[in-house]
Amino acid sequence: MPELKCTVQTCTHNQNNYCCLDRIVVGGNTAKQAEDTCCDSFEKRKGQSMSNSAKEASAYSSIDCKAKDCMYNKECECQAGKISVEGGDACRCQETACATFQKSI
Ligand code: SF4
Structure with missing residues (x-):
């Protein structure tokens, strides 16, 4: 289970740059x-x-x-040790992103 840092202060689940949810969904099945x-x-x-x-x-x-082209993605589970979700003053989910995404080779 990755350590999750999140800078999205406009999200109701954010508490001091951490997330209150035990499980989150990251989208982007065609993400490059x-x-x-x-x-x-x-x-x-x-x-x-x-x-x-x-x-x-x-x-x-x-x-x-869902970002299956990320090198940390294994059968739709993130295997990174630590990830960072960013999107400062986002108003909708499309304005957020997983900054740790690395395209697999
Ligand atoms: S690092 Fe981000 S994009 Fe990559 S598998 Fe983990 S949550 Fe998905």
């Missing part, structure tokens, strides 16, 4: 570069409140990943 991926689990935060999750965010999450 990091920008073609996105976090499908993104949900826009409503209002100014902090995360609405009662759960503490943990550093680790399972990742169901």
Whole structure:
């Protein structure tokens, strides 16, 4: 299970750059570069409140990943030790990306 850092502060699941979900879905089944991926689990935060999750965010999450051309993807599970989801002030999931994506050779 990768360590997941996420900079998407506008997501309701984000807590201090960690994700409250135990499992996220990364999209981008035709992705050839990091920008073609996105976090499908993104949900826009409503209002100014902090995360609405009662759960503490943990550093680790399972990742169901559709970006099958990434070298870390094994049967749609991410095998990277650590990933970084980025997308600063994203309003929708298409504005987020897995910055750790590396095209397999
Ligand atoms: S590192 Fe690769 S396999 Fe892991 S979530 Fe990112 S795109 Fe998917």
